[in-house]
Amino acid sequence: MTVAPARAAEPSAGRMPLARVTSRRPGIDRDRSRAGHILILPAICVVTVLLLIPIGQAIYYSMTNWNGISSQWVGPSTYLTEFKNPLFWRVLENNALLLVAVPVTMLCGVTLAALLHEHVWGWRVFRAAIIIPTAVSWVVLGLIGIQAFAQNGLINRLLGGIGLGLLERNWLGSPIDALAAVGITFVYSLVGVNTLIFVTGMATIDPAVYEAGKLDGASWLQSYLHVTLPMLRRYFVFTFVITTISAFSALFSLIYTMTGGGPNYGTTTIEFFIYQQAFGTGAFGVGALLGVVLFLILVSLSVVQVYLMRRSE
């Protein structure tokens, strides 16, 4: 109860006030730590039993020839074997190609956010219209995608309508076009979240900064490029990370309903490959191995995020 004033009154003791004050009152200290232990316990149990132990098992089983029931230890050479599998690289290549959608989504998001930030008449309605697609499940997007990208579907009719009939094709019929279709659907689904984050970021910028820019004769575009964008740095980092994580680990349902991973593995990304290997062909060991690879990719992304966030401060 006197902790905070004591700290303020004795700045010289600021380094370890807690230990000093609480040591005089061991009762409080014990109560505080007991409350902490009791309250954290359920979360630690859930996380340990249902997330940390399974990921540990996955790491162990990735080095065995596990079939779900029995397993034999093989060793780290399972990784070398998988790295020699051309299909593994094919799948990672699909993931890499799909990453093209990430900057596209961010660019669309930041542009829409800039337009919304002008607060034109009815901007709240527009904001709702932009965010709602994010709520649509990937299953539904996949079902609509099949219709939209069909030979006589919406996309082709649209292309024909604006004089780009040359680009008309059976989108889901060839590997690269199907991957493009998945990418376009991905942008559709995530542009809302990106926009919302950038809108929030822009709301934190003091308008006086713009006024200063305008006095110096900056145009709207100039002040946008030279004032707004640099101040949104940490929002760029954040959208980059969540959009990339989604590209690696949120597309299972879309691929499952829209393309089934085909044609000819053209839209099989690593997360879908995990499912196929484990539950399609029964190669649980390979599935676990791929899961570990995906986990490592996401961990390194988080490390990049922390690094970029630190730098932007």
Add this chain to the structure above:
Amino acid sequence: MTVVMQETRFSKAVRARARRMRQSPGRVVIWLVLAVVSVALMYPFYFMAMTSFRSEQQYELGRGFSFASWSALFSSVPVGREIANSLGICAVSITFILVIATCAGFALAKTQFRGRRLSLLAIIGSMMIPVQSMIIAEYVNFSKIHLINSYAAAIAVYIALGTPFATFLMSTYFRGIPEELIDAGRCDGLTYTGCFWRVAVPLAKPAFATVVVLQFIPIWNDLLIGLLFLQEPNIRTFTVGLGVLASSRVVNVPSLMAGSLLSTVPAAVVYVVFQRYLVRGLTLGTAR
């Protein structure tokens, strides 16, 4: 919180600037661009609605109106049962996530105990685990204790996947509550657990809303966990039912669109109604 404060601080300047710019032709262009984009983004909803009110032949022709596809949907899929399953699973999972994450968030933000840093590391670390990486081991573990095809297994997995981020969110929120409030509670003779129940929890209601919005959508829309843990038709969620219906041999597109619309509406309503809380949840990611 800070966003809202800054908005009010700047609002005068913003409004003044808006007044000056109201007449400019640039704003008409901006309005037009936003309108076109909004229409394009909403088109799939129009497509779902239009298609669902046509029979299969009418869909081929591109005109007409009928309820045939809706009745086909209701006769081929136990819609009511599946929606009840979805709602039930969402409600139970989110309740557990809320309770667990609120307790843990308070513990991390407002108490000192041995192992606190390790706990924090475990929570943050498990936020990075993608579903696909642990789901195989999880599936085998649950099948060993014969819990595949049970609500309990699916709910347990949803709780596990939701808890780390919700805990992170709650602890960020509790860190914003002044220490003096807890101290005041202690002065009034409450224990730390008492302070948690009587002081911190009542203050955390807005954060609860954020957690609910951010957890409802992924659980309602989930396919993978449902496919693995809810295989029996009578315990399926609506999204899983839709996924299974789509991969069945006879595909009736208008019926699928009717189902799609039905599955989208609750999520879209939640998004629009709780937009404010959604924004707060998203910005917490940048607030570290």
